[in-house]
Amino acid sequence: MGHEELRELIGKQRTLEILELLEANGTLNYTDVERQIPTSSDVVADRLSTLVEYGLLTRDERSAKDIRYSITEKGKAILEQIRTLESILDG
DSSP: OOHHHHHHHHTTTTTHHHHHHHHHHEEEHHHHHHHSSSSSSHHHHHHHEEEHHTTSEEEEEEEEEEEEEOOOOOHHHHHHHHHHHHHHHHH
């Protein structure tokens, strides 16, 4: 992943909120994520798909109506690095 891809991924609306939600709550189904993220269902679906594509989330389709998402170690590492950058900017 190059700089441009990273900027595009992290800069997208609700990306970090979804990662933080799954980090804090563990595995959630799509409906739970959608309820807790204040945006359209299209944005939630797009972000989840993108995060899975980059390996930051896993997607477990148990049935057509039961799709669950979990944050990966890679996703946790991204959040940790972002928090480090935030602390540098705050300090």
